Amino acid sequence: MKTLEQLKAGKLLGQKKLTLGCGLTEFPEEILDMAETLEFLDMTNNNLSTLPKTFEKLKNLKILFLSNNQFRELPTVLLECHQLSIIGFRNNQIDSLPENSLPLTTRWLILTDNNLSTLPDSIGELKYLQKFMLSGNQISSLPKSLLACKNLELFRLAANQMNALPSWLLTLPKLSWFAYAGNPFCAKHPSCDMPLKEVPWDELEIKEVLGEGASGLISKAIYNKDGSALEVAVKVFKGEMTSDGLPKEEMDINISLGHHDHLVDVFARVTHHPEGKDVLMLELIPAHYTNLGLPPTLESCTRDVYPKEFTLTLSKSIKLLKDMASAGRHLHEHGIMHGDFYAHNIMLDDEANSIIGDFGAASYYEPSDLTMRDALERLEVRAFGCLIEEMLMLSKNDGSNQEHRESLVKLQMACLNENSLERPLFKNIFQTLKVNWDSLAIMQK
Secondary structure (H helix, E strand, C coil): CHHHHHHHCCCCCCCCEEECCCCCCCCCHHHHHHCCCCCEEECCCCCCCCCCHHHHHCCCCCEEECCCCCCCECCHHHHHCCCCCEEECCCCCCCECCCCCCCCCCCEEECCCCCCCCCCHHHHHCCCCCEEECCCCCCCCCCHHHHHCCCCCEEECCCCCCCCCCHHHHHCCCCCEEECCCCCCCCCCCCCCCCCCEEEHHHEEEEEEEEECCCEEEEEEEEEECCEEEEEEEEEECCCCCCCCCHHHHHHHHHHCCCCCCECCEEEEEECCCCCCCEEEECCCCCCCEECCECCCCCCCCCCECCCCCCCCHHHHHHHHHHHHHHHHHHHHCCEECCCCCHHHEEECCCCCEEECCCCCCEECCCCCHHHHHHHHHHHHHHHHHHHHHHHHHCCCCCCCHHHHHHHHHHHHHHCCCCHHHCCCHHHHHHHHHHHHHHHHHHHC
16 A cells, blocks of 8 residues: 555656555556656556556556456557557456457567457467467467467467367477466376375475475475385475466376486375365475576566576586486377476586476377377477577587587577477487587596
8 A cells, every 4th residue: 555655646756667456446547647667567466457548658668467357358558558568467357358459569478367268360460479378268279370479489378178289389480388288188197097105194294395386385394104204395286277277287297207317206195185285295306406597587588597607517518408308208208298398497406417397387198199299399399499508508618519519509409490390309309419428428537
């Protein structure tokens, strides 16, 4: 309420950013007095259902968040905001997206958890669209005009009403991070119902929280097994819709992963949670592991960011990439697409030993369907190409190991090929990186 009082008193004039969430039912006209400078407006957690025609005065607005409100239709006045590039209407009641209702400058569009059943053909006019969050709607088909969105890199289509996955969608030249689980066409992974050891909640000694994501809370725990105390991780799934999809789907994928040196092992289902929530007991990643990257920012949109002084040697970069290619090969052999193959989901130690986690955006496909398997794997290979590009940027080019660097650049370009059919598969990528790693190992002896 303090911010609202300051706004009405004219004390926020000249500000570039305004966050105002206090149950408002009407748009405060005083916001328009900030039109000369306002670039970021977050009015999440209100009860707004319309925007006034005068909203068009916000000519400098670049970022708008109106999540957790009561909109039933996307306001067409947004068309008049010619610099608007990030638009968020998560968890409203939107069931209508009129033709030509979005500014052509749209780069990042969030419509998660609404009631949309169709998209307008005009969606294809969003030439700058890179990130499209559409999970948790009622979409049953996609307009083929979406093919014109050639800059689309991240697409969340999970938990909708799609009866089939359009093959043409997977030909988008830059699509790299894609989630579609929880649609009618999606079969459950056959391994998700396999017998798994069960551990009652009260047999675990819950310790400190290790992390919290959209899908759940991860804590360290002690499991007293056969007279010895085993340190484990426990993930309590929230059960709510996330931007990536349904946490239950993530749980099923986790169970289905199988063992791999660069994935987190699932030890048991945890039963009798006091609130009845789904819980898994997982391998505890050692404390000396850290996140390789940081999630994308509003500015970077689809690309991870890194601490300013962070570097990796080329040798460690190749080792990490080799091991991640091995993990990618394992996943796709099991019909699993990670969907979020990013540096911020990779943990590593000082020796570049690495583990990839966070399967909130993962999806299952039938691996015997070779056409679909190759198309989805090559889509994820583009994400891997982005990772190669970032590792090259992090490893200083001092003129040494030039042959290996050039090989890595060549592999990066192959993975980023806009013709997805010409991208290599993970088995080929792994072999190329293994040859490089083995060659480096010999040189360093």
